[in-house]
Amino acid sequence: xxxxxxxxxxxxxxxxxxxxxxxxxxxxxxxxxxxxxxxxxxxxxxxxxxxxxxxxxxxxxxxxxxxxxxxxxxxxxxxxxxxxxxxxxxxxxxxxxxxxxxxxxxxxxxxxxxxxxxxxxxxxxxxxxxxxxxxxxxxxxxxxxxxxxxxxxxxxxxxxxxxxxxxxxxxxxxxxxxxxxxxxxxxxxxxxxxxxxxxxxxxxxxxxxxxxxxxxxxxxxxxxxxxxxxxxxxxxxxxxxxxxxxxxxxxxxxxxxxxxxxxxxxxxxxxxxxxxxxxxxxxxxxxxxxxxxxxxxxxxxxxxxxxxxxxxxxxxxxxxxxxxxxxxxxxxxxxxxxxxxxxxxxxxxxxxx
Numbered sequence: 001x002x003x004x005x006x007x008x009x010x011x012x013x014x015x016x017x018x019x020x021x022x023x024x025x026x027x028x029x030x031x032x033x034x035x036x037x038x039x040x041x042x043x044x045x046x047x048x049x050x051x052x053x054x055x056x057x058x059x060x061x062x063x064x065x066x067x068x069x070x071x072x073x074x075x076x077x078x079x080x081x082x083x084x085x086x087x088x089x090x091x092x093x094x095x096x097x098x099x100x101x102x103x104x105x106x107x108x109x110x111x112x113x114x115x116x117x118x119x120x121x122x123x124x125x126x127x128x129x130x131x132x133x134x135x136x137x138x139x140x141x142x143x144x145x146x147x148x149x150x151x152x153x154x155x156x157x158x159x160x161x162x163x164x165x166x167x168x169x170x171x172x173x174x175x176x177x178x179x180x181x182x183x184x185x186x187x188x189x190x191x192x193x194x195x196x197x198x199x200x201x202x203x204x205x206x207x208x209x210x211x212x213x214x215x216x217x218x219x220x221x222x223x224x225x226x227x228x229x230x231x232x233x234x235x236x237x238x239x240x241x242x243x244x245x246x247x248x249x250x251x252x253x254x255x256x257x258x259x260x261x262x263x264x265x266x267x268x269x270x271x272x273x274x275x276x277x278x279x280x281x282x283x284x285x286x287x288x289x290x291x292x293x294x295x296x297x298x299x300x301x302x303x304x305x306x307x308x309x310x311x312x313x314x315x316x317x318x319x320x321x322x323x324x325x326x327x328x329x330x331x332x333x334x335x336x337x338x339x340x341x342x343x344x345x346x347x348x349x350x351x352x353x
Contacts, residue, residue, distance in 0.1 A: 067347075068320075071109060074109060083325065101120065101133065113156030119135050121135050122135075122169060133150075134170065160195070170182050180209050187202055204222050210257070216229070218249045226238075240274055240276065244263060247262070247286050248261075255269070264284070285299070287326050295332045299337050299339065305337060334347065
C-alpha cells in the first residue's frame with residue numbers, strides 16, 4: 001500500500017470544476033455522469049446557492065497519514081465508488097457504479113457479486129450478518145429502486161426488487177427491525193417483516209437519511225428540505241436555506257445532528273432549530289459521518305475532505321482530486337473514504353484527522 005503524508009491546511013476545500021455536470025439549483029447532490037474515468041449512469045443533479053450562509057476558514061491541526069488502498073489486483077465493474085460502511089476494523093464494505101461491491105477483511109479487498117449492473121448509492125449494516133445496499137435496477141434511464149442484502153458469508157448479495165419508480169439513494173437504520181431507505185418522493189421502512197412504502201409520501205427528492213431511534217429519524221434533500229419523524233408522523237423543519245440541495249444528514253444524539261450540501265453548506269441542529277456552521281465556497285459535500293460532538297467528517301468534490309464539530313471545522317488534504325462520495329469509520333482513528341477513480345483512503349491508526 002502506498003502512503004501519503006497529508007497535512008491539515010488552513011485553506012478551503014478544493015473548488016468544484018464540474019463543468020457541464022454541475023447540478024441544477026436546489027437539487028440533492030447526486031452525480032451520475034462525470035467526464036473522464038468511470039461509467040456514471042443517470043442524470044447529473046445540482047449545486048445551488050443558499051441564503052444565510054457564511055464562508056468559513058478551516059483551522060489547522062496535526063499531520064494526518066492516509067493509506068491509499070491498492071485495488072490494482074482486482075477487476076472492478078466500475079471504478080466509480082459511491083459509499084462506504086465500516087462494521088469493524090476488519091469488516092468494511094464499499095459500493096459503486098455498475099453493481100460494484102467490495103469487502104475488506106482487515107488484510108485484503110475482494111469483490112462481492114451483486115447480480116446487477118446499475119449504480120449502488122448507499123450501504124449500511126445492522127451487523128456483520130446483515131449488510132444492505134441500495135440503488136437502481138433495470139433500464140438505466142427509468143430504473144426502479146433496488147435493495148440488496150448480504151448475510152456476511154462467502155456468497156454474493158441477494159437482490160430485492162421494488163416497485164419504486166427511480167433509484168434509491170440512501171439507507172440507514174437503528175437495527176434489523178428499523179431500517180429506512182430513501183429516494184425521489186419515496187421513503188421505505190422495514191420493521192423486520194420487509195420494506196414497505198411509508199404512508200406519508202415525501203413531496204421532494206430525498207437524498208439522505210439518518211435514524212437515531214424508532215421515534216427520531218431525519219431526511220434531507222432538494223431545496224434545503226429537512227423532515228423529522230417522531231415515531232408517528234413526519235414534519236418539516238425549516239433549514240433557513242433557499243435553493244440549496246442537501247445531500248447527507250447524521251448525528252449521535254437528538255441534540256447532535258449535522259447536515260451538509262451544495263456550496264459546502266454545513267448545518268447543526270441545536271435548541272430545536274438548524275444553525276449554519278458556515279460553508280466552503282464552490283464545494284459540493286456529498287457524504288457525512290458523525291462520530292461524536294467533537295468529531296464529524298465530510299467528503300466531497302475534487303478530493304475535498306474536512307473534519308468539523310458543532311463549533312468549528314478544519315481541512316484535510318486528501319492527496320487526491322478525485323470526487324469523494326463516501327466516508328465512514330469505527331472511530332476517529334479508523335476512518336475510511338471512497339470515491340471516483342477507484343479511490344479508497346484509510347486513516348492510519350494514531351494519525352486521526
